[in-house]
Amino acid sequence: GENVEQHPSTLSVQEGDSAVIKCTYSDSASNYFPWYKQELGKGPQLIIDIRSNVGEKKDQRIAVTLNKTAKHFSLHITETQPEDSAVYFCAAIISGYSTLTFGKGTMLLVSP
Amino acid sequence: EAGVAQSPRYKIIEKRQSVAFWCNPISGHATLYWYQQILGQGPKLLIQFQNNGVVDDSQLPKDRFSAERLKGVDSTLKIQPAKLEDSAVYLCASSFRQGSEAFFGQGTRLTVV
Numbered sequence: 356g357e358n359v360e361q362h363p364s365t366l367s368v369q370e371g372d373s374a375v376i377k378c379t380y381s382d383s384a385s386n387y388f389p390w391y392k393q394e395l396g397k398g399p400q401l402i403i404d405i406r407s408n409v410g411e412k413k414d415q416r417i418a419v420t421l422n423k424t425a426k427h428f429s430l431h432i433t434e435t436q437p438e439d440s441a442v443y444f445c446a447a448i449i450s451g452y453s454t455l456t457f458g459k460g461t462m463l464l465v466s467p
Numbered sequence: 468e469a470g471v472a473q474s475p476r477y478k479i480i481e482k483r484q485s486v487a488f489w490c491n492p493i494s495g496h497a498t499l500y501w502y503q504q505i506l507g508q509g510p511k512l513l514i515q516f517q518n519n520g521v522v523d524d525s526q527l528p529k530d531r532f533s534a535e536r537l538k539g540v541d542s543t544l545k546i547q548p549a550k551l552e553d554s555a556v557y558l559c560a561s562s563f564r565q566g567s568e569a570f571f572g573q574g575t576r577l578t579v580v
Contacts, residue, residue: 361509387566398471398558398571399510444509450566454500454523457509 357382359447361458368435369466376461378445379427385447388428389455390419393442402443403430406450435465469493471572473559479578485547488575492540492561498522500569501534501544502558510558516542517565549579 358381368374380388386407391399405412405419405428412419416435421428432439445458472491480486492499497518502510513532515523519539527534531550536542546553556574 359509389568391571396573398560398573400571401568404568446509448566451564452566454512454515454565455510455569457511459509460507 357385357447357449357453357456359445359456359458361445361461363461364459365462365464367464367466370435370437372435372465374432374435374439374463374465376430376443376445376463377427378429378447378458379425380447380456381426382447382449383423383426384449385453387448387450388419388421389446389448390430391444391446391457393444393460395441399444432463435463437465437467439463440465471559471561471570473557473572473575475575476573477576477578479580480549482551482579483548485545486549486577487546488544488557488559488577490542490544490559490572492542492559493570496561496563496570497539498562498565498567498569499536499542500560500562501542502560502571504556504558504574506555513544513557515565522565546577549577551579553577554579 389404393399418431446455499516501513504510516536558574560569560571562569
């Protein structure tokens with residue numbers, strides 16, 4: 356089955372800095388890669404996703420890049436704000452066929 | 468649009484007791500998932516339903532866990548008997564179809580003492 360590795364497990368940045376979280380996946384058939392943000396006491400919330408026919412996607416301060424050859428994808432957050440502090444999960448799936456496999460999560464702490 | 472509803476939010480039970488969780492997915496979503504999230508880890512799929520049929524329950528500990536979605540809408544997840552290692556957050560999610568965007572509920576935090 357699919358295996359998703361996520362790094363780093365914790366990330367501390369100063370407000371205004373950029374943050375990058377990286378994930379690798381094992382199944383070359385995976386074609387949909389969502390990123391979730393989980394705040395304390397809440398369920399994961401989708402913040403951005405990317406499909407395998409696209410190399411990069413951006414939504415305001417958040418961007419995701421995908422390298423299918425290397426089987427890795429990354430989340431980029433620019434101009435970080437304290438409210439970005441949360442646990443971020445990457446996931447991979449074969450759309451319409453398999454179920455989401457999650458990474459172990461990255462705890463992002465943005466200090467004012 | 469109403470989100471995925473779960474209840475209860477918190478539950479504390481003693482080991483060997485039984486417990487049940489309830490989930491109401493987003494209206495019109497055919498696919499429903501139950502995930503187990505142990506502290507410090509990513510969610511792990513327990514079972515996936517497509518309407519009222521089971522698609523994947525390969526990681527469900529069937530000797531103690533059971534789940535049903537009788538009418539293809541609401542779902543319940545039961546643990547009987549509970550073990551200490553079952554302490555976790557149980558998340559329900561739904562999607563319009565298999566592999567499409569999944570929306571999560573707030574989860575039920577279970578503590579087994």
